[in-house]
Amino acid sequence: MGKKVYLETLGCAKNRVDSEIMLAHLHRQGYQFTSDAEEAEVIIVNTCGFLSSASQESITRILELSDLKDEGRCEKLVATGCVPQRYGSELNQKIPEIDGLLGSNGFEQIPELLDQLYRPDVQSKMFIEDKPHYRQYEEQSRIQSTPSHFAYLKIAEGCSNMCSFCNIPLLRGNFSSRSIESLVRDFSSLIERGVCEINLLSQDTSSYGRDLKDGTELAGLLHALSQVPGDFWIRMFYCYPNTFSEEVLEVMSSDLRFCRYLDMPFQHISDSVLKKMNRKITRKGIEATMARVRSVLPDVAWRTTFIVGFPTETEKDYEELVEFVSEGHFQHLGIFLYSDEDNIRSSRYGDPVPFAVKEERKNRLMEIQQKISMKHNQKMVGSxxxxxxxxxxxxxxxxxxxxxxxxxxxxxxxxxxxxxxxxxxxxxxxxxxxxxxxxxxxxxxx
Missing domain, CATH: 2.40.50.140 (Nucleic acid-binding proteins)
Structure with a gap:
């Protein structure tokens, strides 16, 4: 009988997909699963390291679970994902209770890592690539961890945009798309299982296929998915505004199974801040993209995110953002406080915004958005x-x-x-x- 494994996922939905892949590989090797960490002989924490605060949350959780090596049945403690990729062997030195580390690529290696940890001559083991690259899992077996009615489908890994505030290219490598054929297989399998909603994910969904150099683009993938029969929703997250094409809009508008919903992080609206962020778009470009989408999908619900407190963000820059949000474009809004991270370009800009000012700016925007969200929701009453x-x-x-x-x-x-x-x-x-x-x-x- 295989060892009993507890796997905990921290961070975003993309991490959840990675965990589902690990579960499938472990299941194939005879491991069993438990939802109670105290029952587990192996504890795996799939971490988030996008921000320092997320890394610290992951480390805190690992330390909490490490107590079960003394108090519970836990024999091996493994950290996977972005935090091991970010800190490497330094993490082992800080938390010697960790037996194994697996970076943010190659999640199919988890059974091999555990097998090695149970060899008597191995004290600890680390599977981390210096330059992460996406392994093309064309047969991505998964054990679905979401409720049965919805699932996530990761269509690509990594990012090549090189935004100055972001460490994703360092943690996840360059943008790398899966093939349409493999995605249609996974999509069809989920629909056959009774999943009613599939949410497409990547770091830059709009750029899907462009790295394949064979003419593949997001519109082609969406068209292929729309050929699958059934009553379901398709929803897209993490679209990039300056690569969102007319062809994608045409496919979405032609099939009501595509949710009238777009998650498109803008990050700011001030041209000076957008330039320092290396977002490759201006306010005029953002507004043109929104107008283009609205002309085809007038009832679309927008979700976006903004960063406040970016280095050199002036009061004028912030007030421009406040004015833009106040115009009421968005049904859903996320606000992040800028965070200096290791090896990112923006950490060298200087002129930091004090934390208290960042908090104040976030809170003011969220108060404005609450009223806007309420107005959008009130329009639905009676429908x-x-x-x-x-x-x-x-x-x-x-x-x-x-x-x-x-x-x-x-x-x-x-x-x-x-x-x-x-x-x-x-x-x-x-x-x-x-x-x-x-x-x-x-x-x-x-």
Whole structure:
């Protein structure tokens, strides 16, 4: 009987996909799984190292779980993903309780790593590549860890944009796309399993296929996915504004199974800040992209993110951002505080913005956005929406919980259903009866 493994994923949905790949490789080698860390003989923490704060959160969690080597059944503790990639052997020195390290590529090596750790002549082991590159998993077996009604599909790895504030190219390598054929196979397999919503992920979804040098682009992938029969949603995250093509819009507009939803991080709106960020776009370009999308998909829901407190961000730059957000373009908004990271260009710019000022700028923007989100939600009251119902709400068994096409999983609000019943997860027609700042309330129409 194989060892019992507990795997905990920290960070973004892309990390979750990596964990699902590891689970599949471990299952193939006979390992068993548990959702209780205290029962596990092997504990794996798939870490997030995008920001120093995320790295510290990962390290804190590893230290907490390391206590189970003394108090529980844990025999081996393994850290995987971005934090080992970022710190390498330094992590072993800081936390000697860690037995094995696996970097942010080559997750299929996890069984080999564990096998080596159980050899009597091996004290610790590290599988980390100095220059990470995406291994082309054309047969990406996965064990789905999301609820059964939605899943994530990572279409590419890494990033080649070289934004001055971002360490992803260092942690994940250059942008590298999977083939359309392998993605259609994975997509079809998920649909056959009963998944109702598939969310496409990468660091730069708009650039899908351009590295393949064979004419493959995102529009071609979307067209291929749309040929799969079934009743489902396709949602896209992490689109890049200056590479989002007319062809993609044409495919989206031709098939209602593409959610009228776009996650497109803009990061700022001031031209001077965008230039220092190396975003390769101006305010005029961002506004042109938004107008182009709205002309084809007038009901699209926008999600974006901005960074406040970027080095040299002046009060004028910030007020320009406040004015832009106040125009009410976005249904969903995320605000990040700028963070100096190792080996990124922006850390050399100087003229830092004090932390208290960054916090104040974030809070003000979020207060503005709360009112905007409320207005967007109020417009839906009285309408009938197709809602993907996932089951009872974690808040209470008295409510069902779902999402409409304008709400992404795990990042946006939900639709609470307080009238009507659903025999299983899936799509239901729901009349919206109440609006709140982030969530909606409705009743299932029989």
């Amino acid at each position: 009938v929406q197709q809602v993907l119902v996932g089951g009872f709400s974690p808040e209470t068994d008295l409510l069902l919980e779902g999402r409409n096409q304008f709400q992404g999983p795990e990042v946006d609000g939900v639709v609470y259903i307080n009238e009507g019943t659903a025999s299983s997860t899936g799509f239901q027609q729901v009349e919206i009866t109440e609006a709140h700042e982030y969530d909606l309330v409705g009743k299932i129409l029989s």
